[in-house]
Amino acid sequence: MNVVLVMFTPEGERRDVPLKRDAVVLGRDGSCDIRIPVAAVSRTHCRIEATDDGVFVEDLGSRNGTYRNEDRVEDRQPLEAGDRLAVGPVVFTIQINGDPEPVEPPLLESPMVASAGAPPKDRPREDVPEAIPSRSSGDPDDSSAGISDLLADMDGSSEFDFDLDDLEDDDR
16 A cells, blocks of 8 residues: 655645555654654654555644544544645645545645634634744744745655754653
């Protein structure tokens, strides 16, 4: 099974992140298979697994949650071709064996980023996690804007290039 996480930079440039193993962990930590060096992403955020029965996602106790099509992932859930998967401020479209094609940029921002102003669908306001502000201005949009620079150097590998000094030390 060929599974690709498709994302778009804030400038609209498409980036494909193929899953190179049957099970991958996404997060900020250097041990993760797919590293996303953004403060709003937990060290080990979520796990995606491709099996003979399909593709599944599981949140690994992340602080800001993992979202599948605007719904927070509570248990191991199936992913279908075309589903949107939000990991912090980053939104991926799931592409399985080339479907869907073409992939369009998401019309909405990540539910985690949107939660700074309004709760995602089907979630009471008191359960909405606060976006983690960047060190520069405290504006939650800074974390999504900053990813543009990080992705500019991405060469199609499943690891984002970044400088460790840019990460906030944050135990999650």
